[in-house]
Amino acid sequence: MDSAEIRSRFLRFFADRGHTPVPSASLLLDDPTLLFVNAGMVPFKPYFLGEAPAPYDRATSVQKCVRTLDIDEVGKTTRHASFFQMAGNFSFGDYFKEGAIPFAWELLTSSEADGGYGFPEDRLWATVYDDDDEALDIWHRVVGVPLERIQRRDAKDNYWSMGVPGPGGPCSEIYYDRGPEHGKEGGPVADEDRYLEVWNLVFMQDELSAVRSKTDFDVRQPLPAKNIDTGMGLERMAALLQGVDNIYEIDTTKMILDRAVALSGARYGAGSRDDDVRLRVVADHARTVAFLMQDGVLPGNEGRGYVLRRILRRVVRNMRLLGSNDPVMGELISASVDAMGPQYPELVDDLGRLVSIAENEEAVFAETLRTGTTLFDTAVADLQRKGGTTLAGDAAFALHDTFGFPIDLTLEMAAEKGIEVDQDGFRRLMTEQRDRAKADAKARKAGLTPLTVYKDVMDAAGITAFTGYDEVVSEATLRGILVDGEDVRSAREGTSVEVVLDRSPFYAEGGGQLADAGLITLADGSVVEIADVQQPVPGLYVHRGRVVSGEAVVGQAAVGRVDLERRRAISRAHTATHLVHKAFRDALGETATQMGSENSPGRFRFDFPLSGAVPASVMADVEARVNDVLAEDLAVTAEIMSQEQARAAGAMALFGEKYGDKVRVVSVGDWARELCGGTHAQRSGQVGLVKFLSEGSIGTGVRRVEALVGTDAYRFLAREHLLVAQLAEIVKARPEELPERVDAILTKLKDAEREIAKVRSASLVANLEGILGNAQEVGQVRLWTFTAPDGTDAGGLRELVTKGRDAARQEIPSVVLGAAISDGKVSVVVATNAAGRAAGASANSVLQAALAAVGGRGGGKDDMAQGGGTDVTGVQAAFAAAAGAVRAAVGA
Structure with missing residues (x-):
């Protein structure tokens, strides 16, 4: 059974049982605690945490995931991978253990003809949490699993939490016995290589007040609504159903591995174990690179970009160790798209861009390898001159950390020269670096205002009704006040506050559009000046500002007034961004899709993928085309529709954005159509004028255009006109003669500089x-x-x-x-x-x-x-x- 069929069977099984199929979310979600989506439940976190109401009682998904904590173990074991897919079924206060356990058993054991996976019942084992008698009873009494194939395990293995206060609960895991040739008898507690975990059922039933470690936590009380979160690793399931030894040999991964074999000339399964590990790393990592880039990550030196760069360079390094010194990333990305395209067609649509970015990064790394080799040779020569035989750990670490030179290559080259490397010292420095990174991450997480505070405010105040599409002045009630992260009842003049209203005309920052600003006037005349608006949890609008007069008190009637000129200026910029997006796609192709933007008063910036600079002629054509559309004074409209309807209408969606089942589509006439939640001009003519200021690179394969809009663009052109007039007066020429006259002056200046340089050079040589x-x-x-x-x-x-x-x-x-x-x-x-x-x-x-x-x-x-x-x-x-x-x- 191929991977695509395993995936479709899972979704179909649960859809037939009342679950809403939810498409995989982007690997990049707006969660400050996560670099990437690393579990199937992550997109549903707001529903499990109670930050937002779930739009469905039951859901099912196959979520793409990336984990990099155990990246050094990839290829060495049968179960570690940086990219994987997690199939899951979810219940939000609907069914609980009595539903989740039989569902899993039915899908696993039903025959393939009946839509199941066809596992023999006598090869499946279950584990339950130590004191979870309820789950054990369901497994034995309802499902019929013999007691000798049900094992109890402690919190280390069978209790789930997010590592912070919030929901938690016991787990029940399902294992498949691969047979005595894979290990010893005794069930999962004895050998998890022989007994392979295939499914994890999490029963969210507890509210945790403190989590000190995985096994040390405090349960405050039962959750008011019990939830189900399950995870079935699709790759691991494919390995079992396809009869292969590990996840690197399943149909999809093997396609990439075979391409690596063809490129390198190495043999898989018939050569050295080291070569097998390297080929597995290449197959896993190349796929990860493709998915990260497709979701909008670009190679860089920080955060997600650094992780992508490291993974991509591990691919290149391992291919070189396998004997391939030619560029390989283009071929490996193409193989990854061939393997995964049937399940994720967006990869196929984006192939050209993905290959371009990967090839550019590979070329940069090739230069790094050349530099690193020279530095290594210098360090070794200095070591040998001093009579040493061991390269210091800090020298190896400097090559790795500062210059990006892989430690594996350092070890290999050192062996060729007959010297050792202080690997203990290198590992110690690497550990110290990881510890610092973990401490930084922990501090970053600790420095955030706890989302539970906002959740408590929303529980009391309710969801904010956004009225800003239709009005810029709204009557409301002050529902909540936060001061320094604390929920308070009132705040006096001069206090910086976060204010929550039941109805708000203020647009919260999102989708590249800056937030509205303005005033909130209370019934007694008190005024809160608003400088920023955010949505820390979905549906809750938090207005950040300062009490400039009187005292703000929860429960007061209020009137929110948006700074209208700022709103209009931002809206014009946002509409202009949509037009520029469409024009660049028309000029450069479908891969020129927006990867980031900022719409601020009177100006915008627009980022999109391209391997080289945009030709000046294209910049001029795009600017002219956009201004032509502005002159046509097209109507700007917004409609709510399903994602399917939006796609059928030709609406564009953006990298890394998360969209619901219902989407808002903004159209400029019949010319530009895009999924968007922002505010816009009413007609294209209101934008007035767009003037490009600059175009340049902001990273490998990404360009940024900055532009002015409306009166800001007019003022810029007026200043340019004045400058041209002044230059014409200085050089005594008409404006149209300026280029030729200035060129002549510069030519004379360069000639004079050359003569001076000749005299100076002659003096130096003398x-x-x-x-x-x-x-x-x-x-x-x-x-x-x-x-x-x-x-x-x-x-x-x-x-x-x-x-x-x-x-x-x-x-x-x-x-x-x-x-x-x-x-x-x-x-x-x-x-x-x-x-x-x-x-x-x-x-x-x-x-x-x-x-x-x-x-x-x-x-x-x-x-x-x-x-x-x-x-x-x-x-x-x-x-x-x-x-x-x-x-x-x-x-x-």
């Missing part, structure tokens, strides 16, 4: 011997290192280094390295003569060692190489590193 100074003897090589006089540019430095090399005696191996400091930056040039190259010295290798000390980059060939850096204090260290590189190259 004083070459004094600049070069004395050579350093490094073995049989003479090494000159010098800092050029102030004001020497990169061209002058190159000439000095070239002249210095040519002036050296050609029969003596020689290397010349020069550095020049200008405008807070360092230029570095290295040249070698033929004798130096014959002795083993390479200009590019010496340059890479030197650049590492000045935070730079560059390259070249064996005879000449150049680059630059930003750390002007590292020049002497660069000279020392260069000497070390020469020493290592010639074996001195």
Whole structure:
């Protein structure tokens, strides 16, 4: 049974039993405690926590998940994966244990002909929490599982909580006995490799007041509504139903693994165990990379971007260890899309963008590997010169942490040179880094205002009715006040507050649109000035501001007034963003889909994927097309419809956004149509004018356009017109002649600068011997290192280094390295003569060692190489590193 069929059977089984099928949410949810969705229940957290009412009593889903805590175990075991799919059925105060247990048993044991998975009943075991007699009784009395195949386990294995105060409850897990060839007898408590967990049933029945650890917690009281959360790992189920040994050999993952085999020439299952592990890592990680990028993550140095970069680089590194030195990411992403596209067609639609981003990141990493290799060689040469045999842990850690050089490659290259690596020291530093990261995450989580506070306010105040689509002034009642995270009854003048109304015209920040601002006037004349509005839990509008007069008291009648000019300016910007989005997709293709935006008063920014800069002609065409649409004065309308209706109407959806069953579709005439919850102009003509300010890169494969809208755009163009008039007066030319006149002036200036440079260069060359100074003897090589006089540019430095090399005696191996400091930056040039190259010295290798000390980059060939850096204090260290590189190259 293939994975797609396993998935569809699960959803169909529960849909037939009254569960609403819910599509997989994005891997990126608005949850400050999670980088990625890591469990099937995460999208339903607001319903389990009571932060929002569930739109259904029963639901079922197959949720894509990413976990990276055990990333180093991927490929080594049969059960660790960074990407997986979790099938689940959920009950929100509907059925409980008496429903969940029989459902699971029926699906597992029903024949394939009857829509089940066909497991033999006598191969299935169940576990229950120590004191959960109720679950045990259902398993034995209702389902009919013999008591000897039901085992009790403690809280470590069979109690679930979120790790914080809130809902919790016992678990019941279902295990499949794979047979004596996989381990010893005795059930799951004896051997979890032989007895493989296939399903976990969580019975949320307790409200926890404190959670000190997984096994140490306090139960405050029973939950008023008992819930069901279950999880069946789709990949693990596929391994069992397809008769393979592990999750890396199921149909979908094996497709990617086979592509890696073809690219690398390695053999799977018939070669070394190390190669098998590497191929499994590649197959798992390539799929993870594809899904993360499809949901809008881009390689970077922080947060989600850093995780993606690390996973992608693990793919490239393992492919290199398997013997493939050619670019591979494009092929592996294509294989991942081939494997998962039938279940997630959005991957197929986005293939071009995914391949482009992955290939760009692979090219960047290739340069990192080259630099890391040079630094490694320098460190080893220094170690051997001192008579050492073990590379220090901090040196290996610096290569890994600072330069992104994988520890596996460090170990392999060290072994080739006959030296050891202090792995204990490396692991200690890695552990310290992880501990710091965990502490930071814990502090970040602890620093948040607890969502339970907002939940309590919403329990008392109710959901806020948003009236801002139809009005900007609304009568309301003040339902709640928070001061410093504490729920209070009143707040005096000068106090910073968070205010909750039962009805609000204020738009809460979301979808790239900044929040409204304005005033809340109370019945007694007191005034609260609002600067920001947020939705910390769905449905609760929290108005953040300050009491500027009188005293705010819960229960008072109030009137909310939105700052109308700000609202209109933001709305114009938001409508303009929709038009720019449509125009860029028309000009560049469907992959130019919005990945982020900010709509603020009079201006907006718009991010979208593209491998290179947008041509100036395209920028001009898009700007002109948008302004043409504005002049057409098209009606802007909003409709509520189902997701299916929205897709049929051609509405665009955005990366990483979460949409409900019913969506709001904003249309600008028949030209642009997009899912959106924001506020907009009533007609396109009200936007007035759009003027692009800039276009540039904000990360690998992502461009950002910034623009002005309406009167802000007009004022900008007025200033530009004035500037053009002033320039025309200065150069005595008509405005249309300015480009030609300015070009002529600049040409004359450049000619003069070249003449000055020639005179300066001649002066420097004439004083070459004094600049070069004395050579350093490094073995049989003479090494000159010098800092050029102030004001020497990169061209002058190159000439000095070239002249210095040519002036050296050609029969003596020689290397010349020069550095020049200008405008807070360092230029570095290295040249070698033929004798130096014959002795083993390479200009590019010496340059890479030197650049590492000045935070730079560059390259070249064996005879000449150049680059630059930003750390002007590292020049002497660069000279020392260069000497070390020469020493290592010639074996001195």
